[in-house]
Amino acid sequence: xxxxxxxxxxxxxxxxxxxxxxxxxxxxxxxxxxxxxxxxxxxxxxxxxxxxxxxxxxxxxxxxxxxxxxxxxxxxxxxxxxxxxxxxxxxxxxxxxxxxxxxxxxxxxxxxxxxxxxxxxxxxxxxxxxxxxxxxxxxxxxxxxxxxxxxxxxxxxxxxxxxxxxxxxxxxxxxxxxxxxxxxxxxxxxxxxxxxxxxxxxxxxxxxxxxxxxxxxxxxxxx
Amino acid sequence: xxxxxxxxxxxxxxxxxxxxxxxxxxxxxxxxxxxxxxxxxxxxxxxxxxxxxxxxxxxxxxxxxxxxxxxxxxxxxxxxxxxxxxxxxxxxxxxxxxxxxxxxxxxxxxxxxxxxxxxxxxxxxxxxxxxxxxxxxxxxxxxxxxxxxxxxxxxxxxxxxxxxxxxxxxxxxxxxxxxxxxxxxxxxxxxxxxxxxxxxxxxxxxxxxxxxxxxxxxxxxxxxxxxxxxxxxxxxxxxxxxxxxxxxxxxxxxxxxxxxxxxxxxxxxxxxxxxxxxxxxxxxxx
Numbered sequence: 001x002x003x004x005x006x007x008x009x010x011x012x013x014x015x016x017x018x019x020x021x022x023x024x025x026x027x028x029x030x031x032x033x034x035x036x037x038x039x040x041x042x043x044x045x046x047x048x049x050x051x052x053x054x055x056x057x058x059x060x061x062x063x064x065x066x067x068x069x070x071x072x073x074x075x076x077x078x079x080x081x082x083x084x085x086x087x088x089x090x091x092x093x094x095x096x097x098x099x100x101x102x103x104x105x106x107x108x109x110x111x112x113x114x115x116x117x118x119x120x121x122x123x124x125x126x127x128x129x130x131x132x133x134x135x136x137x138x139x140x141x142x143x144x145x146x147x148x149x150x151x152x153x154x155x156x157x158x159x160x161x162x163x164x165x166x167x168x169x170x171x172x173x174x175x176x177x178x179x180x181x182x183x184x185x186x187x188x189x190x191x192x193x194x195x196x197x198x199x200x201x202x203x204x205x206x207x208x209x210x211x212x213x214x215x216x217x218x219x220x221x222x223x
Numbered sequence: 224x225x226x227x228x229x230x231x232x233x234x235x236x237x238x239x240x241x242x243x244x245x246x247x248x249x250x251x252x253x254x255x256x257x258x259x260x261x262x263x264x265x266x267x268x269x270x271x272x273x274x275x276x277x278x279x280x281x282x283x284x285x286x287x288x289x290x291x292x293x294x295x296x297x298x299x300x301x302x303x304x305x306x307x308x309x310x311x312x313x314x315x316x317x318x319x320x321x322x323x324x325x326x327x328x329x330x331x332x333x334x335x336x337x338x339x340x341x342x343x344x345x346x347x348x349x350x351x352x353x354x355x356x357x358x359x360x361x362x363x364x365x366x367x368x369x370x371x372x373x374x375x376x377x378x379x380x381x382x383x384x385x386x387x388x389x390x391x392x393x394x395x396x397x398x399x400x401x402x403x404x405x406x407x408x409x410x411x412x413x414x415x416x417x418x419x420x421x422x423x424x425x426x427x428x429x430x431x432x433x434x435x436x437x438x439x440x441x442x443x444x445x446x447x448x449x450x451x452x453x454x455x456x457x458x459x460x461x462x463x464x465x466x467x468x469x470x471x472x473x474x475x476x477x478x479x480x481x482x483x484x485x486x487x488x489x490x491x492x493x494x495x496x497x498x499x500x501x502x503x504x505x506x507x508x509x
Contacts, residue, residue, distance in 0.1 A: 011508075054348070055508060056507060066256075072348070078347065079345065081270070081274055092266055092269070095265065096348070
């Protein structure tokens, strides 16, 4: 379970009376796939980072129950050290989570299919190699909740298909919390949804209702 | 999944591995929390050891060369100006037992102080606490120092250039206190350097005189009273004195105060922890 209680978050350079998230309350119990829709700058990424524990709220509390592993955002590669090889980066993250290093390395190497680049310092690797490793790394650790900040598939069609297949396999034992503006992806993957507007979450019983509100909201903005 | 990994199923889909270090138990969270810190710090030490010293082993060699070079330069200067031996006739041992404890403090305070700035990306990692980064950096520095000291002093003992320590426990006490103070000052440096960029430039300037004022190359008993009064404010002078007195009773001095050193060690850690606590939200996003 992740519980957010009265969470407010603003950033420097932004008026304090206009926070990104404002007195937000929410409970994610990990029983459903949650989709959160929001326009540009509505605070989607901020929400995901707070849920992941990558940032503190200005006020309020975020509590994660210890029996549930929450992922860092899917495919996030910001933790990789450029002077270390893909293999060593994978080993480091596996150690942090107490996962079997060799299993993780073998999984990432076979899944990413990047050959000898796996042993080169990541700073010398192309961005596609990095994102292949990052995606495989997210799957190599067994999380109970995957946090997804827009699905950005990488690589050729075959690799994209493999990513989707592997992620689908993972989701048999895990739930997701996804933020996106891509209505089609969210409709396909999530069962319950909310719209992030004015720093608050507006919840709906079904994903379809949430999508309706989001599209209405967009319509109003466009008109 | 039978614990097998990376099996390509018939349709080309991969079966992800199931990590062994499964979920923590909710009914008892103390041990899992401790195990997590232990694991995180271990992973960080291995990572830092890998990136800090570069990909060649020359990096580790530098840790050994630096203190030797300091001792060598000062020995040559002493020999050139043909000065009287400081104490006990063994110039080399006098210098080594001064340079080593000083390096323990200086290197720990400096590298721990840089740990947060150079690991910004890790501060955002959900499992990693800022104190994990600081602790792992300090431990790596401490272990490196221990290896270097054992090599140098061990080498000198083997080559009959030095006796074995007379009161080893006193040396160990000095090492613990100096290391603690290095961690405390390092933690203060880490926080201040993150909040206030100029501190990174200021700290080396402010502490530059410490090297000369810690009685590494002279004996505190032979300093004129008016000067000594001021020098005794420096906690590292007491650290060096305590280490030396433990190594050889000839080096014992009545001016040494282990209590004063302890107070600095504990005080700096307390101040560092408080600073870290106060600034933890700003540090992660700075």
